[in-house]
């Protein structure tokens with residue numbers, strides 16, 4: 001059987017049709033070959049979310065033509081969500097970039113690799129000669145396999161010679177990471193998911209598990225089948241609320257208050273684990289003092305959660321020694337995201353719930369390599385092995401592995417949103433970006449668009465022409481996950497093997513080749529002698545050795561044999577570490593976990609008379625992130641074709657809005673118009689918009705740039721808005737992009 005949609009042989013069409021419209025494969029348009037027609041089945045993982053489900057890709061004639069479940073992989077045991085079963089359609093998609101593109105007066109023209117790479121290198125050096133080494137910045141991404149993210153950190157610091165490198169995980173996992181490092185000394189989930197069914201009480205706070213982590217739902221159901229209870233805290237009743245035992249419908253941006261209120265009741269009712277607190281922690285006295293003010297009545301006023309529900313939840317949590325908490329971006333996308341995370345960890349520490357099966361605080365990692373992508377140096381303050389760039393011992397180790405002097409290794413740069421702000425101010429003049437679509441995903445998109453227009457040089461490496469790439473001077477056609485072998489670390493902390501299924505099509509090249517080639521042409525080839533991602537991994541092992549995220553004992557062969565290994569794996573005979581802190585030794589010199597006070601503060605964009613409604617943003621099950629990948633697949637597009645404004649019937653009635661009406665929503669930045677979707681599952685003072693679309697359909701036109709002071713994450717989950725019924729109907733789009 002053959003593919004109905006054939007990949008184009010050239011990008012001529014793109015050079016003519018330069019614009020926001022992309023092609024998509026209609027549902028059923030790409031025929032599903034039967035298993036006999038596949039020449040090869042490649043065991044690998046889904047390229048999308050941090051669950052990293054095992055999957056087998058069917059390969060025929062160097063094309064990925066379908067998939068088979070991989071029943072033996074222990075995490076998902078063959079289960080996949082709608083994105084996983086449709087991902088294979090990207091491989092030969094008609095929109096794949098097949099040649100380098102250079103900007104011309106009218107749009108883009110195809111170019112040879114020599115032209116495109118040489119121009120990139122020449123512009124970087126010209127700009128640095130004029131404005132200094134730090135006038136160039138590098139953006140990375142957490143969908144990249146760990147080899148590429150390691151390589152990118154080295155590329156920025158040694159080949160470009162800039163201190164400014166950061167990545168899209170800055171919009172995602174950094175509040176969690178900062179919180180876990182502050183409290184426990186390590187940025188990784190303490191528990192493997194196999195622990196979930198063993199818990200007696202689970203708190204899910206700010207995570208839409210059903211739509212964003214569909215496979216985790218199965219673990220939660222098993223926990224409930226075993227008699228466990230689930231508490232859900234969210235301004236929206238997401239799909240898993242149907243099986244929640246207690247629902248806490250909190251107001252956006254009030255998590256720290258809720259968590260203080262829960263701890264208040266636990267203290268008052270003496271449900272603490274005093275022995276654990278005394279022996280294994282520091283700082284509880286201040287926290288105990290701080291939560292005194294948060295009695296259920298005051299907590300209810302701020303959060304909107306009834307006081308009885310707060311009391312009940314606290315008694316359940318304090319009444320078990322098998323309590324697990326799970327949080328995702330609903331908790332963390334906040335100007336006090338780190339404090340919110342610390343509030344969750346405080347609950348676990350105060351009740352002695354950590355280091356055991358079925359007990360512990362857990363972040364749910366977002367992106368495919370959201371965990372691994374933040375371990376090996378593409379963060380602005382980080383060196384491989386999750387080391388800090390200002391730590392003299394860490395610098396010495398990395399300088400030795402890289403064969404350089406300390407003076408050659410730049411110090412910390414600024415974070416992703418701050419890089420965009422420095423571009424806007426004209427301080428950073430050039431940007432090289434891979435695996436990031438900031439025009440859609442950063443807050444306040446008009447600001448981002450303005451900043452991009454001020455760049456003197458912008459180079460993008462992507463396999464599709466993303467909305468951001470439209471602003472590039474050079475677009476280098478890179479590779480999909482299945483086009484290079486390597487490793488990722490799943491949300492559990494399990495390092496797993498990604499296998500290569502096909503070569504990049506046309507003149508597209510492996511991302512790692514592109515980065516190494518740029519480094520060579522920048523005159524730094526001696527530091528980039530890699531012939532393969534395996535070579536890069538061998539260096540990564542050495543660079544991570546002795547660090548928190550120690551990969552020294554991991555080899556590709558061991559990963560294949562064991563279906564992954566949980567880091568740290570300090571030696572070749574080490575079995576890996578599925579559960580952290582079993583010895584109740586936390587990663588600080590005195591071995592004690594740290595309590596930190598977690599104070600509630602208002603959002604950076606507070607509601608008032610003019611903007612009286614809370615706006616929150618997030619996801620739907622069929623779309624992924626900025627949508628560049630999933631908006632091109634009809635079977636996914638048709639499930640949720642365009643952004644809608646979720647609104648409660650009471651609020652809708654107040655403004656005379658009916659389902660399907662056009663609604664104009666305005667924030668302190670911008671207005672947009674979109675159809676109303678009236679649902680009873682959202683708080684009546686809050687509206688929700690999924691953010692997977694671009695341009696006039698982008699939720700990030702509305703959001704604000706307030707950052708958490710420590711993690712530098714934007715406050716995507718809480719803006720103030722006003723709404724009104726719009727006169728005209730929004731454009732009904734038939735071809736969806």
Ligand SMILES: Nc1nc2c(c(=O)[nH]1)N[C@H]1C(S)=C(S)[C@@H](COP(=O)(O)OP(=O)(O)OC[C@H]3O[C@@H](n4cnc5c(=O)[nH]c(N)nc54)[C@H](O)[C@@H]3O)O[C@H]1N2
Pocket residue numbers: 049050172205206207208209211212213233234235236238250251252253254255328329330331365366367616617618619620621622623624625717718
């Ligand atoms: N289908 C799909 N799955 C995905 C992704 C995707 O794009 N699509 N992306 C992946 C990535 S990178 C990530 S980071 C994760 C994100 O996974 P989640 O964080 O689960 O997803 P979101 O929709 O961003 O937000 C989660 C929930 O937070 C709630 N919320 C909003 N404001 C608040 C608040 O102030 N407090 C609390 N407690 N809750 C609030 C929202 O109602 C929403 O239900 O999903 C991953 N999985």
Ligand SMILES: Nc1nc2c(c(=O)[nH]1)N[C@H]1C(S)=C(S)[C@@H](COP(=O)(O)OP(=O)(O)OC[C@H]3O[C@@H](n4cnc5c(=O)[nH]c(N)nc54)[C@H](O)[C@@H]3O)O[C@H]1N2
Pocket residue numbers: 141143144145168169171172173329333366367434435436437438440441442443461462463464466478479480481511617618619624625626627628629691699700703716
């Ligand atoms: N309003 C609002 N905004 C948000 C969020 C929200 O909840 N609300 N969530 C935030 C979160 S949690 C996240 S993670 C960010 C994500 O934001 P982005 O990182 O901008 O989103 P992606 O869609 O993953 O963009 C990645 C780009 O890299 C490309 N790409 C993917 N894999 C590879 C690869 O292996 N190699 C190469 N060369 N390119 C690749 C894709 O084609 C795509 O163009 O968005 C954030 N923005």
Ligand code: SF4
Pocket residue numbers: 046047048049050051052053079080081082083084085212213214215
């Ligand atoms: S749950 Fe995540 S990893 Fe699994 S199939 Fe869906 S998108 Fe892919």
Ligand SMILES: [Mo]
Pocket residue numbers: 171172173366367
């Ligand atoms: Mo994310």
